Amino acid sequence: MEKKEKIGVYVCHCGTNIAGVVNVGEVSTWAAENLKDQGVVVSRDYKFMCSSLGQELIQKDIKEYGLTRVVVAACSPHLHEATFRNACKGADLNPYLCELVSIREQASWVHTDKVAATEKSKALISGGVSRVVYNEPLEPLYVPIHPATLVVGGGISGIQAALEIADAGYRVYLVEREPSIGGHMAQFDKTFPTLDCSACILTPRMVQVGSHPNITLLTYSEIEKVEGYVGNFTVSIRKRARSVDEATCTGCGICWEKCPKKVVDNVFEAGMGNRKAIYVPFPQAVPKYPVIDRENCTFYIKGTCKACEKFCPTEAINFAQEDEIINVEVGNVILATGYDPFDARRITQYGYGRLANVFTSLEFERLSNAAGPTGGNIVLRDGKTVPKVVGIVHCVGSRDKNYNEYCSAICCMQSLKFAHLVHERTGAEIYNFYIDIRAPGKGYEEFYHRLLDEGTHFVRGKVAEISDAVRLPGEEGKLIIQVEDTLTGNQLRVPVDMAILSAGLEPRRDAKAVAKQFGISCSADGWLIERHPKLDPVATVTEGIYIAGCVQGPKDIPASVAQGAAAAARILGKIMQKEIALEPIRASIKEEQCSGCRICNNVCPFNAILFHEDKMVSEVNPALCQGCGTCVAACPAGAISGTGFSNQQILSQIEGLMLLNIKSHKETVPA
Amino acid sequence: MKEYAYFPGCSLEKMAVSYHLSALETTKKLGIKLKELEDWNCCGATTYFYIDELLAYTLCARNLAIAEKTGLDVVAPCSACYKNMYFTAAHLKKDADLAEHVNFALEEDNLQYNGNVNIKHLIEVFAQDVSAEEIKSKVTRPLEGIRVAPYYGCQIVRPQKEKEDVEQPQFFEGILSAIGATPVNYPLKMRCCGGSLIISSRTAALAMVRNLLQSAVDSQATVIATACPMCQVNLECYQQQVNQEFGTNFSFPVLYFTQLIGLAFGIPPKKLGIGKEFVSIAPSLLRAGQSKD
């Protein structure tokens, strides 16, 4: 320590929240007497430090005593660190020279022994004082924000986000893997609980996206590479070859009419219907241009056919078309890549894939859709028999330790919707097998009551098995659903004609790879993690990367739309500011001490560390660095230092916490 | 040559001697040696664990300790023996206190169990340790056209060992396909045969047997294949009582899977213990076996 710091210590009562357990007066006096050698020149306690009067008290002392460091012993830094730092800033003290010590969450609220809590508070303050001596004044890092935005995923959430930003006058690149935008919502017939026609409300939005002057729509495309940092990302996008020239194609549809090759459509029709080898996934597709599925096209397999080319009136077919790599510069990114439905085959005892008349929810969506393979007729797998009894199994793959422990949030309402549609179109008898009915949205509970009034049976119990092993009279040709009705305690065998598995939602198969590509975190399940589960639901830990919709966790359409809009609003705010201040908690490498051993190089998940082959040294890119400090700890030469959490700060804090900085302490140690 | 420590269990000494014979014959054909454990004792069967748990564990552990000395994996053809030994080993691994108690008792016999034995059911040997190709290569008389109901019973896949499918397993079907037979879709293949309920609650057990037989008839099988002496006895020997009780008319052959494999391998039926059953097997089955001769 070259020059002696002047430190002020401020102990908050927080009403009785702290003072009720910790003897704040004693703590304050103790600090003044015992931490003098550390540089404490003033120590005070006050009823509410965070009040404007409390803050003024600190500011006055900074001026009068010429304080160079401030320690506030109060609540958690997550609550009021910003408050006290701003107070210091107001008195022309660099905000990072203020240290918060939590004696509420870590002492008064969690301990009952008043003496022990008081002693612990002293130690914590002693640690804070020892640490603050080594705090350094820091300035935030400013980087400019590129006004364009990348939206990944053209489901309803991505569509909403893209439109919000484009309407505000900024460029959006919307990237979608499938040939058309629309996502899962385009596959649905009705939406709960209003029973709006899904296509009727979605299609206008899709058209708007397709024709918006500020939206560059890249379908049948995937992200190749992401580089850069908030405000300045460079993204490479692979635009897969459609084999159709978009400039000349009019979307007239002659090509797919004439194409002789039928293919089972496992994506949009969930395997319930066919498409051609050249196709648009559905009539309202945006963009309207078809793609040739090269794996199934006769020309690509056998080298002959070219029916589409022969009939195309505008000569738009281009068999030689190649993938194209497009590089775009964007300031921010929204990931709205959605979900995969749970694969019901995994629950073998439910018989999906083995028993013909067991359907998944997505199959049923197509079955009930007027534009679907049966024209909206709800029939068995034979394509004609109308079921008389239908069983709907809830929580398939959800709330189950063997598969996913979480609740998929939408299945109850989806099941109720199915029950209603079956009732309305077939008049069949309907059983819902549920664990709990979860209907927390607006109008959802009312919809449930409507179903109860329609005479749908509700059996509370988790289905054990769906089988074709009939035994009793009347069961012939039926599926038997075996379940315990937990409200009556009875085992039931319910014979049905059709079973619908209300499959849960799962993260996309490649969610972890996407998270890695964009440098954000992903839960063990695979859902991407938001910055704060309550207060920051669409931002992520990586500045400039936002998430919206089911990529963050299962949610219904209104919630997905809200998140899309919220992410857009967050980004618009950033674009308006033109530049962004980054937290100055960063690592840096002292070049003369770095020997280029490269231990740190792949310790960083944000790729913030570059190795210069010429100089044989590594360097941290401060804009990419997120400040975790892992490289600081990993550097064998001690050549990396981290602001805000330097070795000196922590080592000194340890001594402080152990009261080694106090002279009288030595006497109390037993010899 | 693969070698296993073989724990036949009490049933195979008498009642299920045909299982014993066919197991030895078929494995021999595949180049597998089943080396019978020396001085083995009863596994405790299904009931002993409900009478004195500690002694029941000790009983099983004694066999495990003997097996451990051989350094081989243990194979049990009986599902109950397999299950008892498997979960005894699992419990001893998890519960150090139990292991200490058990080893204290085993000391009397100069034995000790250290938890290093793998326990397999005989059918696992055919399903996992031997490939379908190896089985196919030994088939001289494929059981073409024979529809077989693969009856797993309730103990082979319980408890779940790792991540294998315990709800709709397919390995039994795989073995049957390998010998040229047609495994039928047998929806009750995992249901209980009644076990020892046949003694304590006869009617209930007979109803369970009836369901299993009816399901086999409905799936148009010609024979039920089992992998457990208890299942075999319940399904076969009680058919008359089922008929009396429910007015049915079952006469349905129930064979050990090893007997079917033996037929396909061209082993003379007598060597497989065929001819000792209560319900004679359909002549068509024997013919299928011999037709390629």
Added chain:
Amino acid sequence: MSKPKFAMYWAASCGGCEIAVLNIHEKILDVDANFDVVFWPVAMDAKYKDVEAMEDGSILLTLFNGGIRNDENEHIAHLLRKKSKILVAFGSCACEGCIPGLANFSPVKEIFDTAFSTISTDNPDNIRPQTHYAMPEGEITIPTLYPVLRTLDQVVDVDYYMPGCPPESHQIAAVIDLVIQVLQGKAELPPKGATIGAGNSTVCDECKRKRNEKTIKAFGRIQLIHADPELCLLEQGIPCNGPATRSGCDARCPSAGAQCIGCYGPAEGVVDYGARLIAAFASVIDSDKPEEIDRILDGLVDPAGQFYRFNLAGSLLKAAKPAWKSNGG
């Protein structure tokens, strides 16, 4: 004008440092030409009482090698501190404990048992040396062993540190040159507390081997690995201490195909040498599964020995618990 006085002393050390000094060849004549060697037990006869009689601060330069293991070491350390203007902790033992410091893993009783009662010692009556013994001529004494070995700066104030086991002769020569130039007014001394005769970076800086981003799938002992002569040893799973060890030796060991064992000690500003290596090695282990991590770590047969071979006495913990406890307290 009389020449400035020079002293060199060996405490708990092997004598290698003295040989390294002699190994500077004809440069040793410069020492004689510029200094009056007043005390150097290994090279000339001198008595402690002669040193005690000298005026305080009268020796200009003392190179002190060896750690402080007994009361004699400590006495001379204090004595030379008092008599010297510049006291240099010379060599790894004085700087950080070095090999004699490895005894800090064991309690003194074990050390004595090993020395006097194991099979390699012919001592049928199990005779142990006594610190005080009455002879007809009077009481004789031998030094008393302490429970742990300490580094020089844990006992007295040290002006400069010169690491190495032993320090490289060319570095010694350079330091002697520097001191002579200072005497002639041609150069200035570095700030007190500095490390002299070594580089500011680590061994990797001087190592010519090619290196990549590191991930370690397995550690192995060097004799069991057929190592690529061009590639970084650590990347090949050979636990090389180079990344954490101060430069200055021209990467002698890695250049000769052996891993660096760390004799030049920690780099500038490092608080605990072993901790640096623990953090670095562990960070690049290529596994996230506890069992697999353990399996990989099994390849490091003696981690504490690997990381603290030269540094135990100078580390934060200084000694293992049994050594401290041999004090009886």
Added chain:
Amino acid sequence: MTEETKSFEPTIIGFTCNWCSYRAADMAGTARMKYAPNVRLIRLMCSGRLDPTFVFKAFASGADAVLISGCHPGDCHYISQNYKALRRFHLMKRVLTQLGIEPGRLKLLWASAAEGAIFASEITKFVEEVRALGPLNWPQPGEQVSTPIMEEVTA
């Protein structure tokens, strides 16, 4: 537990990450869950910042035990840095064991921001475990070492 260790109050230095485990401590506070007052926490940005130096420093400074806590594996705020902490923890334990420090004095605890209750109960449990181990009393600079022990061993 001996009579001596019953009355012994260990001092434990704990390291938390900013995002999960420190928030778990906050959560325990907000929910007024009670736990033993023996742990003094140091906040780092990430468990990946945990330098083994800090652990050795804590022991050398007189701490009886050290707690390292971070986000659950797979949930790291910085994607995967807690795995680095995990690896270092495993290696540190080995080194500490060789230095005669019981491995039970170093604990790794994964706690999410929602796991205040787990954080609190694990601390109380840890304090009891350390209490049973007894004091570590690592000598401070200048303490003990100068006492010669020769008489004892030669006796």
